[in-house]
Amino acid sequence: MGSGKIAAAAPKNRNRQRAGFIAACTIPALVLYAVFVLYPTITVFYTAFFSQTSLGGSSRTFVGFDNFIGVFQNSQFLESLGNQFFLIVVVTIITMVAAMFFAALLTQSNLKEKPFYRTVFFFPNVLAIVVIGTLFVQIYDPTNGLLNAIVSVFTGSESHIAWLGEDRFTILWCVAFAMVWQAIGYYMVMYMSGMDSISPELYEVADLEGMGKFKQFFKITLPLMWEVVRVTLVFFIISTINMSYTFATVMTPENMDVPLTFVYKQAYAGNNYGFGMAATTIMFIISFALALLSNKLTARDD
Template identity: 55%
Template sequence: MISLKKLMPKKQRTRNNIAIALSLIPALCLYTLFVIYPTFDVFKTSLFQWSGLSPTKTFVGFDNFIRLFNDPKFWLALKNTLFLLVVCTIITMFLSLFFAAALTQTKLKEKNFYRVLFFFPNVLSIVVIGVLFSNIYEPNTGILNSLLRGIGLDNLAKPWLGSGSTVLWAIAIAMVWQAVGYYMVMYMAGMDGISPELYEAADIDGAGKATQFFKITIPMIWSIIRVTMVFFITSTLNMSFLFVNVMTDGGPNSQSEVLLTYMYRQAFTNSNFGYAMAIAVIIFVIAFTLAIISNLLTKNKGA
């Protein structure tokens, strides 16, 4: 079959290509100005000792990175960040897929209601959600401890955000609650596009719901799952900063500090902008590396 493009006169094709290029130039200029240039500037600034306000910058080479790798608070923040990345990704993906399958492959009359209910947390501000869960976890008047005391489990009541052993789990639960509905809707959009005939044929062959889920549903929406894996990484990095700032401010004793909050503290509290940019470079490398690993590990898995 001959494409319409080949039938088009050469001059017309040239004019169309020029028009497309001219249309892309404004977007490319804005992307360069607000994304590419700041990214390169971060790498450059990480090589300097700079307060962020002073006009004087002192070139120190890789001293900021050497200092960083000898900083125990950096390693603690890195460990906390990786914990949230792993825990939030696994739990959010599992719950999102489960609820999406339950709402698309069952005959619930209240499907639309549950879609709105699960997606509702995404309408709320992160600050609102952080304050809400802070009140839930409040040691004396919070709903969680009040419920535990009400059913006679007083020994389980504790300062959830004030204990190093529970603070990260408490933050992770809030982050999962906020994210599940968003990814559920994405998975439901993919599942709605699967032909019902595939499930009917599987029913005839005697395949159960679990078998249909892993043999039909997952492979058919695998491309969406691959994309959301990258979303999980970037959103968890960004959301951890907001949730930690609102709920704990890095406490208790920096036990909930994550890389972005540590970077922010170095830049705007300690006026150590060059050191903060070194942390930003590490965050960029981690996010980029995890995204590549995720794509490589999930490549063709759904085929």
């Protein structure tokens, strides 16, 4: 097929070689991606249009958009979605501000203990999320928990607050705190590497010009690491959605749902698999849209 042309045109031949090389490098990954990500994802979208069990047996019937309509009419889903937005916003803002603050502190100051702090902050990332969840369940324990012990010291009477069994927002703040604690070190390290790539001369000049540290951060540090911030924003949205499933499963199995725990309960224990897949599809679209939105909002004109 067209071998005569290749022999005639040397640059085309090189092009073809290059194409072969690119193909050899990308195809294995692409195939894996297609088999393990694209195919299952499309199956989920497809299943969402059926009423069926998790086995997809004889009871399977096509129901069109009924599942999607049902999801939006389900008050428990809407509440779990509210919880999810709360966690995304709160965890992102607190983690981002705190991680940036510590990153700036560690890069700007010439602390001797810098590597030590870096390790300490990063440490929670080494632990499995299930372990962190269990750890915080112990901290929030109504009878022997650390938090109640601290409260007792301040109030002077024995405290037995059921942190993970109180009203919705107490529970959400408790879970959010655990998630921030888990995430902070990871983003701090990312921001630190962004800050380290900024030339120190800029700060020297700024110092000479009499610019305050605070102003330096907003005029030099933040603009020059904006791309890192953009990337982490997308990370925040995706990872908060994913990790809140594990945190909610471990910390609040019955007292607070996020959309993904709702999906699990509906699809398996509730024997309502198609409906669960519709909720999953909706969550996919929402997280995709959020990631896109954050990318658009933070884009700069230059």
